[in-house]
Amino acid sequence: MSTTPRIPADLLEGFFIQGEDDGSPAAAIAIPVELSRLAGIPIQTKRSFRLDPVLHELIRLYNAKYQDCQYCQNARQTIAVQNGLEEDMVEALGHFEESNLPDNIKAALRITSALATNPGLFTDDLWDDALKYFSEAELIDIVLLSMHTTASKATITLGLDPGEEASSRQFYPTEDVYGSSADLQEAIEDLRNRGFTVDAPSEIAAR
C-alpha cells in the first residue's frame, strides 16, 4: 500500500474520496457522496442501509484493515461509539473467529471476509447460519456494505490514502464529509432528540 501519490501532481487536482464527478480524471474515481450516505455511514435514514451502528462500523473497519487503508482504519463513527463500539472489538477483527465477539457479529463478518477474500468459497451453510441472527433484508445490507467498503482499493492503489493523521478521531453526523440531504437532516434530528451527540466538539466550541 502507499500513501504517496502514484499519479502526477497535475492529475491530482480535484481529487476527493467522495463527491460528485466534475469530469476531471481525479474526480472520476470519487465515490458518489449519495452512495456513501446510503451505505457508508451508520446513520439510518428512510432510504439507507439499516444495520446496527456497531455492526456497521465493525464491517467497515474489517475491510479497512484487510485493504490496509490507513485513513479508514483510524476513523471512528461517533454514532457507533455512542452505541457501544469498544476498541477491544476493533482489535478482535483480525482474529474474529477466535475472539469474544458475539456470534451474530461473527456470522456477519464471515460474509464480509468471504466477499473481501474469496467469494467463491462462500456457502449456503454460512448464509443460513447468518439468517439465525439477521433478517434477509439485513443480510442484503451486510453484503452490500461489505462490498461498498472495498472501494478504498482504488484510493490506496493510486497512492491517495490520506493517511491516519487525517482521520484519527471521531466523525460526527453533521460534518461536511457526509454532505447534506433532507433524509440525513431528518435522521440527525432524530438522533439529537434521542440524546446522541451529533455535532463535532469543534463545531460546538465555535458557537
Add this chain to the structure above:
Amino acid sequence: MTRVKDLVHGPTELDRVWGLRDDYYRLFMADYRKALSNLDPVLVELCRVRVAQMVESSFDLSVRYSPAINAGLSQEKIAALADYPASPLFTDRERTALEFTEQWVIQSSSITDEDVQRLLTVLSAEEFIYFCKALSVMDQFARANAIFAIEPGDAVPATMPDFALVQTVAV
C-alpha cells in the same frame, strides 16, 4: 438460483436481488457504467471477465460488454483468458493490465510502486486513474453477485444497457 429468497419483482434475478436496495442499486450501476466508459472497451472487458472468473461470479460471466464486441473482441480470445501469459492472442499491453487485475483481485494492498510503474509503461497516468476506478467497480459488483449467488438469466438487466448475453454474441 440466488440464495436470497424474499425478492422484489423485476425482470432479472439481478434486479430482484439488488432491487431490495433500489436507490443504492441505481446509483451504483450509474457509477459502474460511467467507470467502464472511460477506457478502451476491449481492455475493460478482458479485465472484467478475468475478475469474474477469479471471484466465481456466474452472472458476470454470462454477459459481454457490447462496445468491446463491436471493437472486435472475439470469443476465442475470451476463452483463452486463463492462458493470457502465453497465448499469442494477447498484446503486451493486455498482458500487463491482466496481471495487474489479478493482483487487484488477490490482494490490492500488495501492489507495489514497481507494479504500478510496469503498468504505466502500457497505460498513461490518466488511463491508470480510470483503470483503477473501473477495476474497483467491476471487482465490487462481481464479488457481491458471487455472494448472492445470482445466476445468469435470459435477459440483460436494464441497468446494464451496454451489455449483451453471452449466447447472443458467442458465434
